[in-house]
Amino acid sequence: MADYQFAVNKPDRVLINYNTVRSAELKAVYESLVSNRTVQSIVSDFAHEKEDNVRNCISFLHAIDLIERGGDDRVVSPLNRDMFPNLEFEARFLYHLRQQRFPKNHLTRIQNVALETADRSVTLDVLLPRVKGELDQYDFAWNETKLRMWRALSTQLGLVSETKTRGVILSPCRRLLYDLLELYEQQEDSTDLYSALTWIEENFFNVFETTTGSPRVHPAISDVLQNMESEDVLELRGMSDARDTVTLPESVHTQRSRSVNVYDLATLPDSPTYQYPLSQFEQVITQ
Incomplete structure (x- = not known):
């Protein structure tokens, strides 16, 4: 590459x-x-x-x-079009945000702070003081206008979603996770889930709640993986001879956490559920 x-x-x-x-x-x-x-x-x-x-x-x-x-x-x-040449714009955009060096790395770090709440959703009034406390090394003042910019950008990219009652839902869209798991498999010829999620966290966005011991996937990310599994788009398995495992927390699909090692992807469904947000709506811009 x-x-x-x-x-x-x-x-x-x-x-x-x-x-x-x-x-x-x-x-x-x-x-x-x-x-x-x-x-x-x-x-x-x-x-x-x-x-x-x-x-x-x-x-x-x-x-x-x-x-x-x-x-x-x-x-x-x-520029950099030969990096992951077949990757959709949304995932490519997140990759580029992740590559930025201080002080231009602030946009990708907001999601990191949001996930540290350990909740599946967060409101901007809860997120703002956390961002102010943890990201105070930048030469500008954080305010709600800046977080609204991040929310709008991230929602359209499929990194998060927004509701009137729960604020920002921290789960990415299914298509984003599908594309990145597929890309990792193509790049590395591997379906090791821990390695794939580590690669996603290093290059695109955070996915883990904890990384010590048996790494635990954040509930907001795990929910999407298990939704995909329940829809027969993703298979997650635990193998006794595998070296690395990740823990998926309890969800609406399972009443307790479980450890898994490998994944298998089915064919991408032709369904709005597996499209990026920008593809689900008619574009306002025409060329």
Whole structure:
């Protein structure tokens, strides 16, 4: 696999201050880059959008190494497209957020803090003081506006979901976990669940509640795995001769925790349940 490349001359703007960008626009702009293009041609393609917002999308994609900008800042080209070339935009976006170095790694760390509540959901008023306490090393002040930006971006990517009664549900969409488990199997020729989940945590987003002893999958992540299992899309097995096991906590499907080692994926269902959020709704943006 090719080495990850960091873009040059990246904008200094704090990522979480791009509060007008949305995943739908970012995806549309990124997927319009079949080859090198000028900034003006991209802006023209999305003429019904405010020009400043399109330029903000280009700037954000540049900031997380999804695109490179030429020396005169007029030409835009895709970057790191040979990293996991068949990976969907949503998972690729999360991968790029995970690769960012301090201080541009703050967006990916919010989910880490949210999962530390050990709950399946969290409201922003509960999350905010935790973020302020644990992520106080950044040169900006955390507030609810910033968390709303993270929530909107993460919801559209399928990392979390939102309800009126429970706030932010910390479970990713089924398609995201399916794609990453499938990619790990293809990359490593292995269906070892502990190794796959460790790889996901290192490269995309946190999945474990604890990693000492027998690693325990966070309930919000485990719920999705067990939902997929109940739908016969994923098989999870415990093998006595396996070296590493992970613990899945109790859920609506099981009344007690259990240890598993390996997984098998069935064919991806042709169902809205196994689509990314952006694919479930008609896009507002047209090119």
